[in-house]
Amino acid sequence: MKYIFESLSQVFGNAPTRPDKNKQSDELKNIYQGKKGNLSKAEIEAVHLEHHSQFFRKWQRRRWITLILVNVLFLVSYKFDVQLLEGAMTASRFVGFHMADLNSALQVVLAYKHIVLNLVIGTTTVFIMWLLLGGRTFCSWACPYHLLSEWAEILHLWLVKKKIIKNHTFHRKTRSIFYVIFALLALLSGYTIFETISPTGIVSRAIIYGPGVALLWIGALLLFEVFYSRRAWCRYVCPIGVTYAAVGTISPVRVTYNAEACHHEGDCRKVCLVPHVLDMTIRGRAHTVNQDITSDCTRCGMCVDVCPTDSLNFKIKGLDKFL
Amino acid sequence: MSDSKNSDTKNSKLAKTKPVLSTAKRQKQRREFIRSSLLTVGVVSLSLAGLLPVVRGHSARLRPPGALKKLLDEQKFFAACIKCGQCVQVCPVNAIKLAELDEGVGIGVPYIDAREQACDFSCDGLQCVLACPTGALTHDLDYPADTRMGFARLDNPKTCLAAKGQGFKGQVRGPDFKGLLRYDEVDRWAPIPVADHPYDLELCDLCVRQCPIEIRITQCAAEEKERAAAEKAGQITGKIARVAERHGNECPPKHAIELRPIKSDDGVKRMLPVVLDGCVGCGVCEMICPVEESPSIVIDIDKITDWS
Numbered sequence: 056m057k058y059i060f061e062s063l064s065q066v067f068g069n070a071p072t073r074p075d076k077n078k079q080s081d082e083l084k085n086i087y088q089g090k091k092g093n094l095s096k097a098e099i100e101a102v103h104l105e106h107h108s109q110f111f112r113k114w115q116r117r118r119w120i121t122l123i124l125v126n127v128l129f130l131v132s133y134k135f136d137v138q139l140l141e142g143a144m145t146a147s148r149f150v151g152f153h154m155a156d157l158n159s160a161l162q163v164v165l166a167y168k169h170i171v172l173n174l175v176i177g178t179t180t181v182f183i184m185w186l187l188l189g190g191r192t193f194c195s196w197a198c199p200y201h202l203l204s205e206w207a208e209i210l211h212l213w214l215v216k217k218k219i220i221k222n223h224t225f226h227r228k229t230r231s232i233f234y235v236i237f238a239l240l241a242l243l244s245g246y247t248i249f250e251t252i253s254p255t256g257i258v259s260r261a262i263i264y265g266p267g268v269a270l271l272w273i274g275a276l277l278l279f280e281v282f283y284s285r286r287a288w289c290r291y292v293c294p295i296g297v298t299y300a301a302v303g304t305i306s307p308v309r310v311t312y313n314a315e316a317c318h319h320e321g322d323c324r325k326v327c328l329v330p331h332v333l334d335m336t337i338r339g340r341a342h343t344v345n346q347d348i349t350s351d352c353t354r355c356g357m358c359v360d361v362c363p364t365d366s367l368n369f370k371i372k373g374l375d376k377f378l
Numbered sequence: 379m380s381d382s383k384n385s386d387t388k389n390s391k392l393a394k395t396k397p398v399l400s401t402a403k404r405q406k407q408r409r410e411f412i413r414s415s416l417l418t419v420g421v422v423s424l425s426l427a428g429l430l431p432v433v434r435g436h437s438a439r440l441r442p443p444g445a446l447k448k449l450l451d452e453q454k455f456f457a458a459c460i461k462c463g464q465c466v467q468v469c470p471v472n473a474i475k476l477a478e479l480d481e482g483v484g485i486g487v488p489y490i491d492a493r494e495q496a497c498d499f500s501c502d503g504l505q506c507v508l509a510c511p512t513g514a515l516t517h518d519l520d521y522p523a524d525t526r527m528g529f530a531r532l533d534n535p536k537t538c539l540a541a542k543g544q545g546f547k548g549q550v551r552g553p554d555f556k557g558l559l560r561y562d563e564v565d566r567w568a569p570i571p572v573a574d575h576p577y578d579l580e581l582c583d584l585c586v587r588q589c590p591i592e593i594r595i596t597q598c599a600a601e602e603k604e605r606a607a608a609e610k611a612g613q614i615t616g617k618i619a620r621v622a623e624r625h626g627n628e629c630p631p632k633h634a635i636e637l638r639p640i641k642s643d644d645g646v647k648r649m650l651p652v653v654l655d656g657c658v659g660c661g662v663c664e665m666i667c668p669v670e671e672s673p674s675i676v677i678d679i680d681k682i683t684d685w686s
Contacts (some may be wrong), residue, residue: 133467145486146462146511153511159460163512166457171513174460226414236422244429245457246483251428252421256461260476260486264463269479291414292421 059304062350066300068228071334071349074342083344086314090338099318106363114356118196126199129263144199144259145250146177153177154184157302158295159256162249165241182302188354190303194289194296195328195355199262200254200273204286207277211285223284225291227331234294254288255295286328296353303350307372310348310356314341316364323358323367333358336366347372428482432456437481439489440661440679442474443497443525444507444515450680452484458514461486465506465515471558471569473497474506490527492661492677497527499590499660500560500569523591523631528659528677530585530635532651538674539582540637543646546582549573550668557665559588562597572666583637585651585663585675591634598630632656635663651675 065071128140129147141148145159155177164170185193194201214220237249250256254276257269280287289296312335319338324330332352335341347370358367431437438450442465446454465488466474473495474488481487488506490497499522507515519525535541550572551557558569577584586592634656637649651663659677667673 141467141509142462142464142511143486146460146464148464148509148511155460155511163458163460167454167512169458169513171458171511173511173513177511223413224410225417226410229414229418232418233421236418237425240422240425241457245453246429246432247457247459247461248425248428248483250461251479251483251485252425256486257479260461260463264466264476267478269485272479287417291417 058347058349062300062304065331065349066297066351067231068226071331071340072342074335074340076339079341080343083314083341086344087339090319094318099320102318102363103320103322111360114360118355119202121196122199122202125197126259126262129259133263143256143263144197145256146174152180154181156255156295157181157185158298159247159250159253161238161298162241162247165238166245166247168245185299185302186306187308189306189308190301190350191296191299191353192303192308193299194293195353198255198295199258201289201353203254203258203273203277204280204289207280208286211281214281215285220282225284225287227291229291230293230297233292234297237294249294253293253295255293289328296351300351303352306350307374308354309350309370309372310352310354310359310367311370312336312341312346312348313366313368314344314346315366317362317366318364320363322361322363326357326361328353328355328357428485431480431482431484437477437484438679439477440492440528440659440677442469442488442490442506442515443504443522443527443658443660444510444517444519445488445527446514446516455514456483456487458512459487460512460514462511463488464509464511468501468505468509469497470500470505471495471498471560490661492664493673494665495557496661496665498559498569498588498662499594500558521631522660523594523656523658525658525660528661528679530653530657530659530663530675531678532653532674533676534669534672534674535650537669537671538650539668540649540651541640541674543642543648544582545578545580546584546668547576547578549576550584550666551670559662559666562593581647581649582668583649584666584668586635586637588662588666589635590660590662591631591656591658592636595630595633601629634658 061072125140129143131137132139132141138148139150142154144156146153146155148154153173153176155174157178160174160178163174188196211220211222215222240246240248252272254273257273261267261270261273276288284291312333314335317336319336321336323336324333327333329351332349335346348367354369356369359369432452435450437452437456441447441452441455445452446458448454461476463476463486466472466476473490474497475491477484477487477489479485502522504519504522504525507517507519510517532538539546549555553573555571555573557572559572559575560566560569561575564570564575579587633654635651635653638652640648640650642648653675659679661677663675664673664677667675
């Protein structure tokens with residue numbers, strides 16, 4: 056329950072709850088205490104370098120392959136008329152079964168004000184699917200714009216490092232405001248306003264049905280992200296992320312943090328799309344020794360890859376008891 | 379961000395008190411708030427700009443069978459469509475295309491450019507309607523003849539070959555035309571390029587000859603004749619209903635178009651296509667009309683009566 060509330064609070068845009076120092080367990084306090092002066096800066100640096108000298112992008116590689124495969128499957132299904140995954144990211148049929156993106160379906164229902172059975176079936180299927188897979192897993196493992204944005208991010212970070220540009224942040228509550236605005240706009244105007252500018256739908260259709268002028272908008276968005284604000288669309292605008300983050304609150308697939316070996320260097324927060332979910336990795340900020348990352352996490356695995364001490368890992372809640 | 383850092387250090391040199399530090403922080407927050415407000419206004423206005431083509435009526439187009447629309451009002455259709463293109467994928471003649479960003483909120487919504495590729499009901503079963511996951515193409519219709527996408531109109535009788543008493547020989551729309559049509563006599567299940575099917579007509583009757591509704595009427599008559607013959611030969615008993623009953627109103631549908639003779643003073647035989655009640659607006663006549671500059675017969679999309 057606490058996980059759900061904390062998750063929703065962070066998705067809404069609130070800062071992560073700081074732990075009450077009096078309520079932290081002795082074990083956790085001992086862990087923090089024990090690290091003081093235990094390892095020298097040089098030693099920490101050595102562990103860090105050793106980890107980075109190896110190929111450490113296991114999850115990123117798996118994720119990119121999955122994301123590309125999903126989107127290619129859409130294309131192949133259409134071009135070669137194999138009926139595997141027909142349609143686009145907004146709605147499709149997987150070997151005949153209806154699937155509908157939750158946010159697109161919501162927009163349609165709000166604008167059209169009718170509910171068609173096929174859409175109910177499609178939404179339920181997709182809801183259960185992402186519930187089992189982790190909610191915002193959709194963002195980093197399936198959304199085609201995410202990958203483009205990730206590449207833009209690499210360029211952005213390089214430019215920031217070279218001090219050519221500065222990153223500009225927005226308030227995270229902006230995304231919640233967008234969510235409400237787009238829902239209201241669909242309801243009041245009777246048009247699916249968000250779909251007009253949704254890069255997820257636009258890029259997905261461009262891949263399947265061929266490119267068009269809408270890609271100019273995608274280009275503008277990417278330029279904005281490269282030169283002005285890191286991952287701006289996914290972080291501060293996209294209501295799809297909010298929808299799936301809500302699904303993720305009750306999903307068993309999570310990234311989990313263990314405070315024991317953590318060096319509190321913050322590498323994980325530097326690579327993260329949603330660094331607020333990793334607040335507990337700051338020294339003194341963990342509530343418990345083992346703590347799950349909240350549902351705003353896209354389960355992209357970048358932090359798992361980058362952590363030199365293996366303090367962040369994927370887990371399936373409930374399954375660890377069986378293993 | 380480094381701005382605020384600089385001011386932080388400056389301030390802390392002046393006085394190491396908390397309020398000064400929080401002023402800098404507050405300033406940073408204020409800037410972030412302004413940025414966030416601008417972002418909200420910017421993105422929302424951009425998305426609202428998508429309504430312009432609709433308001434101006436630029437988005438009216440010929441839509442696939444069963445599209446939820448009333449005259450030129452496509453609001454319901456746009457609202458119900460989830461922009462996935464499943465209708466595009468099932469169409470055997472690739473008649474359906476998805477609109478681009480220039481149509482604003484109509485982006486990703488299917489349309490048909492009849493002159494390039496009309497819907498000829500090659501699929502027989504309204505596959506696009508069946509594929510639609512949201513009912514934007516309404517499931518309330520069962521047969522091609524149930525639909526009303528538009529209504530054909532003889533736009534320019536002066537250029538009509540039949541009205542001029544002329545025939546047609548060769549490839550309609552030239553050798554490079556990509557459009558497909560199903561020819562029953564070639565293969566009922568596989569549409570072929572119109573360019574692969576040259577004609578030799580004494581008097582041009584292409585719009586009537588290729589009309590899917592008229593073809594269906596001919597098929598119904600043949601089926602009926604076959605059935606009557608079989609019944610006569612005692613192969614079937616009275617238990618099997620008439621074809622027309624079996625298919626409801628579908629077989630035979632009402633006539634859609636016919637050629638009517640017109641008076642001519644010079645003794646040349648002239649005819650004029652007349653559009654009838656049964657026209658569904660599929661656009662085959664517009665596609666097949668061999669008048670190059672602009673077709674003599676076109677589809678009006680503002681005469682839709684059925685779907686609301």
